[in-house]
Amino acid sequence: MTFDYITYEVEQRIAAITLNRPDKRNALNGAMVAELQQAFQQAGADDAVKVIVLKGAGEAFCAGADLEYLQQLQRNTFDENLEDSQALMRLMQQIYYHDKIVIAQVQGHAIAGGCGLVTLCDLSYAVPEARMGYTEVKIGFIPALVSVFLVRKTGEGRARELLLTGKLISAEKAQEYGLINEVVPAANIADYVNKVATALCEEAAANSLTMTKKLIGMVLDKPLDEALEHAARLNAATREHAECKKGIQAFLNKEKLVW
CATH class of the missing domain: 1.10.12 (Lyase 2-enoyl-coa Hydratase; Chain  A, domain 2)
Known part of the structure; x- marks a missing residue:
């Protein structure tokens, strides 16, 4: 299957799903969400895949929603926006309930919807330089869907702090809050995540x-x-x-x- 906004590769029982809009800091739009759904479905149906790694191309993991996408949402009717929100909801459910383990390799900033993707993964590793946060309230929006998962992951107190302030936190603070598992130097993160994924494939x-x-x-x-x-x-x-x-x-x- 050919994708326009992501790449999909399988090697040694590990499926790598890569957000592939580096010039847009891997920002999300409706088409990318649809392609991610297709890729996760493909990985789920493939007996040769045991673990999935979600990552981004370039310097950022994911900067949230694409600017053109946000402009389009303002022109949508309520029903159109509900349909769009439900598509994102289905992707979140798909990742969270996926039969296979999903690992986030956060090689750069993960903001708003990008941080939401990290929240959904079973295991997450980030570089020290990565900044993470849910900035929706700062543009008059709400972090609606991700709130359901963030409360589960970090507890109500941390979720209130992150979602209400919209502040960006360091990778070290994200680890302290339980949002990610470990901070790994940029030069090592690809090898480190691959070792974690390989160990899951071989040892469990x-x-x-x-x-x-x-x-x-x-x-x-x-x-x-x-x-x-x-x-x-x-x-x-x-x-x-x-x-x-x-x-x-x-x-x-x-x-x-x-x-």
């Missing part, structure tokens, strides 16, 4: 990664007793999976296992 069973991701997303949606009951059922179902039987057998036999 695909079904175990998928089920664990589902468990993490589920526990916040259900009352405690209901969550525990659901977790017990997933536990029992996983024990019957071929990968679980293979892994336990290798452990009992003290055999080295590469997934």
Whole structure:
């Protein structure tokens, strides 16, 4: 599949989805959102893909919404804007609930919608120079969709601080807040993310990664007793999976296992 605003490559079971508008600092528009949906769907359907890395071309990760895109939104009707918002909502759901692990490689600034993409990923690594934040309130907009996910990731207090002030924070502060996992020097970040992705491919069973991701997303949606009951059922179902039987057998036999 050919894309205009992103690139998609698969190597060693790792799918690299790259925002590819470096001259626009990888700013989002409707077409890019649609292409991202297609790429994540393609990665999900490909048995040769186990981990997805989301990154940007050039100096920025993603600067948020494209200026021309914002101008168009002002001319839209309510129904047109609702349809557009729902398309972005579906992309966010797609990333958050994706069966495969999604890693953000943040090699530059991630602002507004760009920071929203980082928020959705399972693991995120950023360079020290990256500035991150949700600046929507500063232009009379609201960080509506991302707020649902940010509260889950950082807690209500941090989410209020970031969303209400619209301030940009350093990568170090983003790590402190739990928005990203680690700060990695720019010269090393590509290799570092590749090592993390490769380790997931080789050291963890695909079904175990998928089920664990589902468990993490589920526990916040259900009352405690209901969550525990659901977790017990997933536990029992996983024990019957071929990968679980293979892994336990290798452990009992003290055999080295590469997934």
